[in-house]
Amino acid sequence: MLFCIVQIYMNKEIISDSYSILFKQNGFDKLSNHLKNENYSKIFIHVDNNTKQYCLDVFLNKIQIENYELIESCNGEENKNIESCLKLWKIISDKQGDRNSLIINLGGGVVSDMGGFIASTYKRGISYINIPTTLLSMVDASVGGKTGIDFGTLKNQIGTFYDPKMVVIDNEFLNTLEKNEISSGYAEIFKHSLIYDLPTYNLLISNDTPFYDLKTIYNSIITKNKIVLIDKKEQKERKSLNYGHTLGHAIESYFLNSENKLLHGEAVSIGIVLASFLSYKLFNFSIDHVNSIKKHINCIYKKIEISQSQIGSIIDLLIHDKKNSHGKINFILLKEIAEPVYDIQVKKELIKESFKYYLS
Numbered sequence: 425m426l427f428c429i430v431q432i433y434m435n436k437e438i439i440s441d442s443y444s445i446l447f448k449q450n451g452f453d454k455l456s457n458h459l460k461n462e463n464y465s466k467i468f469i470h471v472d473n474n475t476k477q478y479c480l481d482v483f484l485n486k487i488q489i490e491n492y493e494l495i496e497s498c499n500g501e502e503n504k505n506i507e508s509c510l511k512l513w514k515i516i517s518d519k520q521g522d523r524n525s526l527i528i529n530l531g532g533g534v535v536s537d538m539g540g541f542i543a544s545t546y547k548r549g550i551s552y553i554n555i556p557t558t559l560l561s562m563v564d565a566s567v568g569g570k571t572g573i574d575f576g577t578l579k580n581q582i583g584t585f586y587d588p589k590m591v592v593i594d595n596e597f598l599n600t601l602e603k604n605e606i607s608s609g610y611a612e613i614f615k616h617s618l619i620y621d622l623p624t625y626n627l628l629i630s631n632d633t634p635f636y637d638l639k640t641i642y643n644s645i646i647t648k649n650k651i652v653l654i655d656k657k658e659q660k661e662r663k664s665l666n667y668g669h670t671l672g673h674a675i676e677s678y679f680l681n682s683e684n685k686l687l688h689g690e691a692v693s694i695g696i697v698l699a700s701f702l703s704y705k706l707f708n709f710s711i712d713h714v715n716s717i718k719k720h721i722n723c724i725y726k727k728i729e730i731s732q733s734q735i736g737s738i739i740d741l742l743i744h745d746k747k748n749s750h751g752k753i754n755f756i757l758l759k760e761i762a763e764p765v766y767d768i769q770v771k772k773e774l775i776k777e778s779f780k781y782y783l784s
């Protein structure tokens with residue numbers, strides 16, 4: 425049965441704007457053909473220290489590649505910055521990367537965001553391919569053409585929209601991923617189900633652990649891709665992908681340099697509970713749903729204690745969120761499961777009430 429499901433999804437191909445998202449060995453075979461046919465002048469494989477250790481040999485065993493140069497960045501969000509880019513641009517330049525070069529990003533969202541950004545700017549844009557190795561990057565970061573780096577403590581402030589040539593998903597890479605990183609990526613799968621996929625939501629909510637088989641990963645990518653195809657530049661519908669992220673980002677930024685540092689998905693999971701409560705208050709979203717969502721999140725993620733003064737500081741940070749404009753804080757909320765509404769302004773007092781609900 426499991427073998428059959430893997431076979432079905434292995435041969436699937438999701439078409440995005442100008443590229444395909446492929447799965448497992450079928451995807452790697454197509455990648456090998458692509459490398460043979462495109463005659464790239466230089467191929468750079470971009471890894472971080474962890475994906476070099478855990479994923480590089482696995483990847484090289486799955487593809488045919490004659491020559492490549494390895495470029496390595498340091499792992500972690502704190503290295504998704506211009507200093508790391510300067511080092512990588514220099515290596516690529518020293519190794520005579522030209523306009524016909526290719527970067528293959530083998531890693532999580534930090535590697536693909538930064539590698540995509542480097543590709544989009546080097547010599548006014550060279551090709552890149554994403555091979556995501558974390559759950560989060562499989563269902564979210566590697567798809568949709570957003571590239572970027574952080575600026576000081578502000579996340580993803582500098583970046584481009586620039587599509588990869590191809591994305592290949594293989595959940596075998598997840599075997600070496602830390603459990604908390606799996607949970608972090610799961611928050612995006614859960615979010616995708618909440619905003620657009622009721623059947624997957626019903627499946628996920630009945631579990632008390634992260635559920636992420638290949639079919640669920642596939643469905644999650646379908647959801648993200650569908651929204652990106654409707655509204656690539658995030659003028660309208662794509663905003664719904666930020667469900668739980670308005671407060672989630674602020675919570676993540678607030679705890680960034682503390683001993684309570686949270687992974688992206690851990691912060692987003694709190695943001696999802698808060699946004700669901702606000703949806704109940706402002707759009708009559710069922711309180712039963714809100715309670716089930718909170719219970720589900722609390723089964724998977726450690727509950728975080730947040731004091732009144734911390735809540736005040738988190739609300740102050742909201743102003744820096746990219747989704748806010750003209751000094752107003754914009755939320756994405758739900759009328760129903762799979763019925764998002766965006767550009768909703770919420771009063772400070774109600775935001776405080778949502779924290780009270782999360783903490784109760």
Ligand SMILES: NC(=O)c1ccc[n+]([C@@H]2O[C@H](COP(=O)([O-])OP(=O)(O)OC[C@H]3O[C@@H](n4cnc5c(N)ncnc54)[C@H](O)[C@@H]3O)[C@@H](O)[C@H]2O)c1
Nearest residue numbers: 474478499532533534557558560561564565570597600601
């Ligand atoms: N571009 C987008 O649309 C988009 C969407 C969502 C998130 N993002 C970005 O993605 C980033 C988060 O991505 P992430 O959660 O993948 O984090 P990450 O890239 O930092 O990876 C998490 C950790 O896991 C390690 N790792 C990666 N693959 C591994 C493997 N297979 N085995 C063992 N260790 C492995 C990494 O070295 C790192 O330490 C954030 O910077 C976020 O802004 C971008």
